[in-house]
Amino acid sequence: MKSLPAVVVLGAGRGSRYLGPRHKLAEPLGSHSILSHTVRNAIATGLPVVVVTTPAFADEAAGLVAKRDVVVLGHGTGPAPGGMGDSIAAGVAARSGAAGWLMLPADMPMVQPLTLLAVANALSHHAVAYAQLRGQRGHPVGFGAELFSELMRLSGEEGARRLVARYPAHPVDVEDPGVLQDMDTEADLASLRACWQERPGLAAS
Numbered sequence: 001m002k003s004l005p006a007v008v009v010l011g012a013g014r015g016s017r018y019l020g021p022r023h024k025l026a027e028p029l030g031s032h033s034i035l036s037h038t039v040r041n042a043i044a045t046g047l048p049v050v051v052v053t054t055p056a057f058a059d060e061a062a063g064l065v066a067k068r069d070v071v072v073l074g075h076g077t078g079p080a081p082g083g084m085g086d087s088i089a090a091g092v093a094a095r096s097g098a099a100g101w102l103m104l105p106a107d108m109p110m111v112q113p114l115t116l117l118a119v120a121n122a123l124s125h126h127a128v129a130y131a132q133l134r135g136q137r138g139h140p141v142g143f144g145a146e147l148f149s150e151l152m153r154l155s156g157e158e159g160a161r162r163l164v165a166r167y168p169a170h171p172v173d174v175e176d177p178g179v180l181q182d183m184d185t186e187a188d189l190a191s192l193r194a195c196w197q198e199r200p201g202l203a204a205s
């Protein structure tokens with residue numbers, strides 16, 4: 001059976017810019033948390049899904065995907081060690097046989113499954129691909145299997161920026177505002193909730 005690209009949901013960040021009463025990934029959006037919605041959208045693609053997170057969210061993640069597909073960084077209630085680069089490398093290692101990897105920040109619950117699939121399909125012809133809305137670069141960012149070794153060497157806070165700069169990155173044009181909607185502040189959460197109420201079929205979920 002031909003391998004497929006995997007979606008790596010990156011949810012091990014500190015979320016230090018968010019000053020709300022709880023971690024930003026635990027904030028409710030409709031009837032589920034921010035994290036849950038993001039993971040559910042990834043699952044809806046039919047692609048393999050890996051969730052990289054901290055002990056605080058391990059049980060929630062394990063209720064959505066198989067326990068083997070939950071990569072837990074750090075111990076106890078503290079933040080995960082390292083940075084985005086470490087999270088990417090851990091997610092790639094968990095699905096080392098995939099045909100590529102889509103990096104989806106866990107605080108982007110509005111990215112639609114069809115958008116994820118469009119970027120995944122682009123990896124058949126491009127080493128790096130990303131979702132783009134009307135000329136604005138967004139997420140997810142996908143990496144082909146040929147970049148496995150370089151992804152595994154990532155560490156620290158920089159993430160995969162150098163890889164995106166080093167290889168020709170293919171924009172995948174989508175009509176999905178969710179590719180630009182992350183959540184770093186309380187104002188971002190208010191904006192997400194407003195968009196959620198405006199989109200037919202989403203507010204009830």
